[in-house]
Amino acid sequence: MSTGLEAIVFEQPLNERIRTFLRLEFLFGQYEHHRADPSPLGTRARLHALLDILTVLGRSDLKKDILKDLNDQQAVLLRLANRPGVDNSRLQAVLKEITVGINGLQQLATQFASTALRDNEFLMSIHNRSSIPGGTCAFDLPAYHHWLAQPAEKQQRDLDTWFADLVPFAQGILLNLRLLRGSVAVTDAVAPGGTYVHAPQSACSLLRVFVPREESVYPEISAGSHRFTLRFMQLRDVNQRAAQAHRDIAFRLQCCAF
Numbered sequence: 310m311s312t313g314l315e316a317i318v319f320e321q322p323l324n325e326r327i328r329t330f331l332r333l334e335f336l337f338g339q340y341e342h343h344r345a346d347p348s349p350l351g352t353r354a355r356l357h358a359l360l361d362i363l364t365v366l367g368r369s370d371l372k373k374d375i376l377k378d379l380n381d382q383q384a385v386l387l388r389l390a391n392r393p394g395v396d397n398s399r400l401q402a403v404l405k406e407i408t409v410g411i412n413g414l415q416q417l418a419t420q421f422a423s424t425a426l427r428d429n430e431f432l433m434s435i436h437n438r439s440s441i442p443g444g445t446c447a448f449d450l451p452a453y454h455h456w457l458a459q460p461a462e463k464q465q466r467d468l469d470t471w472f473a474d475l476v477p478f479a480q481g482i483l484l485n486l487r488l489l490r491g492s493v494a495v496t497d498a499v500a501p502g503g504t505y506v507h508a509p510q511s512a513c514s515l516l517r518v519f520v521p522r523e524e525s526v527y528p529e530i531s532a533g534s535h536r537f538t539l540r541f542m543q544l545r546d547v548n549q550r551a552a553q554a555h556r557d558i559a560f561r562l563q564c565c566a567f
Contacts (some may be wrong), residue, residue, distance in 0.1 A: 321516040367423030413477030505539040505553040519561035
């Protein structure tokens, strides 16, 4: 993830919930990216991202986790309302987003994702073949091949119908991650000899490392919620093994937590 031309941001989730949120953020991004490509290959990519989202959501009760995080954030922000210097219009806008996210999630059945996939024979047939390399070819799934040959408007309607119940999850997860990333300020740091060890004063949910592009290094991150180690690696040629940088590396850091 990039912040612009000056830095590359490397993120390390420090608990299973945030790890799942980041995976879903990635998949939601894929789904939206391929919306602009109505070709059969673009539609395939979009549908397969949708199936991956349903699979991830069907494995755990994320609804409860997201609702808890949003309710906690709502309580924190409400306590800020009367503090001097608070941008009230911005605060109210965020609170409105949180309320919309909470209301949308509360209307969904807890295990809707696994049910939506299991009860749709067409989607399930594609899902079952997707783990096989090339397993969704036309000769394997003629019904899929037929659907891909339909007008783009029909495919769009079908995709929007299948995605409709995922909208509150997308909104809730993206809002949750945005609030998490904005929960603390970015600080400057230096890794002497290419290694940095740090023990945050409080538990951390998401570690974000901002590396200047001109440094031409990336961090290998070994982290728990109370201590982490960064080892900066140089990869001059992707066809060769990376080596640790042994010079001092200046970078920026966020230890995000609610």
